[in-house]
Amino acid sequence: AQSVTQLDSQVPVFEEAPVELRCNYSSSVSVYLFWYVQYPNQGLQLLLKYLSGSTLVKGINGFEAEFNKSQTSFHLRKPSVHISDTAEYFCAVTPFNTGNQFYFGTGTSLTVIP
C-alpha cells in the first residue's frame, strides 16, 4: 500500500523569502513522485515529477524538489517566492506497473505575504 504525508497544512511566508514544503511517502514498491499546484477555483496542474536519474528535479515557476530514497522524502523548494505562488500544493505518488493509481497527500496551503 502507498501513502503520502504532507507535514505542514499551512505555510505562510514573506514575499522573496525561500520556502520548503515537505512530503514523505510510504510504499512497498518503487514509485514515481509528483508535485501538483492548485490555484483557487482551478484544477491541479503538474509542477514537476521524479521518474529516475538525478534526484534533484526542476519544475515550472522556479520550483525544484529533491528525492531522498533513504528518507522516503520529496520536499519542494523555491529560493524566492512571489505573491503569485499563493496556492495549494499536493504531493503525489504512483507505483510502477500497478495500474497507475495516484495517491495524494492532504495538501499544503502556501500563503505568500507581501
Next chain:
Amino acid sequence: DAGVIQSPRHEVTEMGQEVTLRCKPISGHDYLFWYRQTMMRGLELLIYFNNNVPIDDSGMPEDRFSAKMPNASFSTLKIQPSEPRDSAVYFCASTRPGQGLTEAFFGQGTRLTVV
C-alpha cells in the same frame, strides 16, 4: 488539445435530486479517474477506468454514487439521490501510462452544492 473538460463547472441542487457530472478526457488517454475534494478529506479517489472498464471503485462512498464510461471520450459520475454531505469539488483526470506518460492531467472540476 483542450485538456480534460468537465461540465458543469458549478451545480447547485436540492437534496434528493439526481446529479450527473460529465467528463471528456484528453484524446488518446486510456486511464480516467474521478476524484472528490473536500476540506475535511482532501483529494479522494472515487473510481478509475482503464480502456472504459472500471478497475477500482472501492473509493465510491455509497450505492448512491455510480460512474460510467460508455466510450473512450466520455464519462459520467452520477449521484442519486444527492445529500448535503456530497457537496464538494469533483475532479476528473486522465493519463496514458502505456505510452510513457506518467502524470495525470486534471480538469477544472465541478463544484457541487447540495442544499
